[in-house]
Structure formats: structure tokens, C-alpha cells
Amino acid sequence: MDFSLTEEHIMIRDAARDFANTELLPGVIERDNLQKFPKDLVKKMGDLGFLGIMVDPKYGGSGMDAISYVLIMEELSKIDASASVIVSVNNSLVCYGLETYGTEEQKEKYLTKLATGEFIGAFCLSEPEAGSDATSQKTTAIDKGSHYLLNGTKNWITNGGRADVYIVIAQTDRDKGSHGINAFIVEKGTEGFHVGPKEDKLGIRGSDTHTLQFNDVKIPKKNRIGVNGSGFRFAMKTLSGGRIGIAAQALGIASGAFELARKYSKERKAFGTEICNHQAIAFKLADMATDIEAARQLVMKAAWEKDQGKNYDYSSAMAKLYASKVAMEHTVEAVQIHGGNGFVKEYHVERLMRDAKITQIYEGTSEIQKIVISRSLLRD
Numbered sequence: 049m050d051f052s053l054t055e056e057h058i059m060i061r062d063a064a065r066d067f068a069n070t071e072l073l074p075g076v077i078e079r080d081n082l083q084k085f086p087k088d089l090v091k092k093m094g095d096l097g098f099l100g101i102m103v104d105p106k107y108g109g110s111g112m113d114a115i116s117y118v119l120i121m122e123e124l125s126k127i128d129a130s131a132s133v134i135v136s137v138n139n140s141l142v143c144y145g146l147e148t149y150g151t152e153e154q155k156e157k158y159l160t161k162l163a164t165g166e167f168i169g170a171f172c173l174s175e176p177e178a179g180s181d182a183t184s185q186k187t188t189a190i191d192k193g194s195h196y197l198l199n200g201t202k203n204w205i206t207n208g209g210r211a212d213v214y215i216v217i218a219q220t221d222r223d224k225g226s227h228g229i230n231a232f233i234v235e236k237g238t239e240g241f242h243v244g245p246k247e248d249k250l251g252i253r254g255s256d257t258h259t260l261q262f263n264d265v266k267i268p269k270k271n272r273i274g275v276n277g278s279g280f281r282f283a284m285k286t287l288s289g290g291r292i293g294i295a296a297q298a299l300g301i302a303s304g305a306f307e308l309a310r311k312y313s314k315e316r317k318a319f320g321t322e323i324c325n326h327q328a329i330a331f332k333l334a335d336m337a338t339d340i341e342a343a344r345q346l347v348m349k350a351a352w353e354k355d356q357g358k359n360y361d362y363s364s365a366m367a368k369l370y371a372s373k374v375a376m377e378h379t380v381e382a383v384q385i386h387g388g389n390g391f392v393k394e395y396h397v398e399r400l401m402r403d404a405k406i407t408q409i410y411e412g413t414s415e416i417q418k419i420v421i422s423r424s425l426l427r428d
């Protein structure tokens with residue numbers, strides 16, 4: 049067993065760290081305040097190959113492994129989780145699904161542009177009445193012979209108002225339950241496709257979240273992904289990889305907050321000494337470091353399993369469950385270590401605390417990860 053990173057991994061991590069510190073950090077408070085989508089930064093991340101990290105170079109991707117992906121996600125998330133969720137959705141939920149299950153024509157037309165950042169993607173599963181209970185899709189796509197007719201509402205869609213390509217999950221045959229669900233590619237601007245107002249959120253305020261409405265949207269037959277009825281399995285498989293990305297995001301938020309708290313504790317004085325010399329603070333740092341390291345091992349293990357071609361449904365759920373808990377708990381501690389300064393925007397930890405919460409909700413809530421883990425544990 050070897051826990052060390054390769055030279056290539058270290059180079060990739062350092063490139064992401066450098067980008068996060070020089071490009072993401074300067075405007076991060078303003079983007080959070082104004083709910084500003086980081087459009088120019090997305091372009092730069094595309095140029096660096098961060099939007100198609102694991103995609104085969106023949107489709108314009110960077111051809112890297114899942115370990116590289118989590119290293120990049122952690123570094124970006126230490127500074128700006130709004131930017132990293134764009135990377136996560138584009139890589140795990142859109143590029144992965146298209147590359148693994150799409151036709152050659154779909155890959156040529158969409159993946160090549162998504163992998164380079166020329167296009168941005170969105171993944172549309174959640175609905176007002178089907179969030180955790182994802183098999184209860186109300187959106188329908190009726191087979192009309194030459195095309196499907198799509199009707200329904202998707203909510204909470206990340207990149208909702210910015211994407212060029214939307215992967216939309218819909219019910220094609222209600223009688224077949226989860227086997228009557230399909231995934232479709234919908235292009236922005238298609239007639240009958242409307243983007244609702246942007247959500248005003250607690251955290252990841254720089255990311256773009258919208259409700260989408262589909263009214264008699266015609267989808268060409270060739271835009272269905274995979275064989276008929278495979279859409280729910282497609283969504284679940286895609287989300288297993290997505291959960292590795294969000295686990296890495298949570299890890300980055302936690303480690304970003306930890307680094308700020310450690311530094312602050314060595315500078316701030318109270319009762320005649322730096323606050324890190326008070327055991328109550330030093331022990332908080334010890335707990336944070338230990339839990340973050342444990343989260344990192346789970347995230348790396350899930351990524352490693354993906355790279356080895358093993359099943360990672362269980363390990364990705366565990367990594368997301370644990371890393372998101374660590375992110376939530378320890379960003380609260382980072383605010384505490386900063387005292388009053390922790391409560392103001394300038395010190396960054398309050399934003400990390402607000403951003404941490406979403407990692408326990410999206411791509412399957414913590415309760416849903418426990419369902420995935422326990423079912424897997426109890427399966428013969």
C-alpha cells in the first residue's frame with residue numbers, strides 16, 4: 049500500500065492550488081455578496097483542462113484519473129465552492145455520463161465542447177415532488193415516433209441559467225417505474241424550454257441555480273442517452289461518481305477553513321499568549337486535522353476504486369457522508385476559533401461555513417447516503 053502522491057499528481061494539485069489562490073481568491077467575497085457567476089473564471093478553468101479532467105483526450109479532455117479530479121476539487125473548494133461545483137457538475141454529472149453511455153455522434157457533438165469548457169453542462173434530475181425520492185419523476189417524455197415530447201418541471205438545477213447542454217431525466221413509461229425512465233440531451237434555447245428565476249441561496253451563492261420548465265419540448269430521438277428504460281440506472285451510476293466530486297468539495301471546504309483557523313490561532317493573542325497555546329483551541333485543531341485526514345482517506349479510496357474499475361457506489365456514498373459532516377462541523381469550529389472576526393466576511397470562514405451546508409444536501413442528502421450504504425451492507 050502506498051499513500052504518497054505521484055509527481056504528476058503533485059503537479060496537478062499545485063497547479064489547482066495556484067489557480068485558486070491567484071484567480072479565485074481575489075473576487076470570491078464580491079461574487080458571494082452579489083451572487084455573481086464566475087463566467088471568466090470558468091473560461092480559464094476550461095483552458096486549464098479542469099472542465100474535462102477525466103475525459104479521453106480524443107474528445108478534448110485532459111485524460112486524467114479520478115485521483116487528479118479530487119485533488120483539483122479539493123484545492124478549488126478551499127477557496128471557492130461556487131466555482132468548484134461548476135467543475136463537479138460538468139465533469140461528473142455531464143461529461144462522465146455522455147462519455148460512458150452516449151453515442152459516438154453525441155460525444156462528437158457535445159462532449160468535445162463540454163470537455164474544453166466551450167460548453168457548460170447541467171444535470172436535471174430533481175423535481176418539486178421528486179428530490180430524494182428520485183424514481184417518482186413527474187416530468188414525462190412521450191414517444192411521438194420521430195421525437196419525444198418533454199413536459200414538466202425540474203428544480204434546483206446548478207448551471208441552470210448558464211448551461212448550453214442539459215441532461216434531463218424523464219419518465220417515458222409510468223407503468224414500468226424506474227425502468228420506464230430515460231435520460232435526454234436538451235440544448236439551450238429549444239422551443240418550449242424556459243429558465244425560471246435564479247435562487248437566492250444561503251451558500252455557494254456564486255453558482256447559478258434555477259427552476260426549469262419544459263412545455264411540449266421536442267427532443268430528437270437521437271438525443272436519448274443509452275438504451276430505452278436505462279435512465280434511472282444512468283442517473284444513479286452518474287451520481288456515484290458525482291458524490292466523489294462533492295465529497296472532495298466538502299474536504300476542500302473543511303481543509304480551507306482549517307488552514308485559516310490554524311494560521312489565525314498562531315497570530316491572535318488573548319491572555320498574554322497566542323490563542324493556539326490555550327489547550328481548548330489546540331485540541332479543536334487536533335480534532336479538525338484528524339477528521340479531515342480521515343475524510344481525505346475515504347475520498348481518495350473512492351477515487352482509487354473508480355480508477356481501478358471497481359464498484360464505488362458504497363465508497364462514494366461513505367466519502368460524501370463523512371466529508372460533508374466534517375465540513376459542516378469544522379467550519380463551525382473555524383468560525384469559533386476566529387471569535388468575532390469569524391462572523392464577518394473579510395475572514396472567509398463564515399462563507400466556508402455557509403457553503404459547507406449544501407454538501408450535506410445535494411447529490412443525495414446525508415440520509416440518502418445512509419440508505420445507499422446500509423442497503424449495500426445488508427445485501428447478500
Ligand code: CAA
Nearest residue numbers: 173179180181182183206226281284285361410411412416
Ligand atoms: N447502480 C445501478 N442501478 C441502481 C443503482 C446504482 N447505483 N441504484 C439503484 N439502482 C437500480 C436498482 O437496482 C433498481 O433496479 P431493479 O428494480 O432492477 O432492482 C432501480 O435502480 C431502483 O432502485 P431502488 O429500488 O433502490 O430505488 P429507490 O426508489 O429506493 O431509490 C435512492 C434509491 C438511492 C434513494 C435514489 O432514489 C437516490 O439516490 N436518491 C437521491 C437523488 C439524488 O442524489 N439526487 C441528486 C440530484 S443531482 C444534484 O444534486 C447535483 C448537484 O447538486 C450539483
Ligand code: FAD
Nearest residue numbers: 171172173174179180181204205206409410411412413415
Ligand atoms: P426531500 O427529498 O424533500 O428531503 C427532505 C428531508 O427528508 C431531507 O432531510 C431528506 O434527507 C429527508 N428524507 C427524504 N426521504 C427520506 C428517507 N427515505 N429516509 C430518511 N430521510 C429522508 N438537483 C439536480 O437534479 N441537479 C442539480 O444540479 C442540483 N443542484 C442543486 C443545487 C442546490 C444549491 C440545491 C439546494 C439543490 C440542488 N439539487 C440539484 C437538488 C438536490 O439534489 C435535492 O435538493 C436533494 O436531492 C434533496 O431533495 P429535496 O430537496 O426534494 O428534499
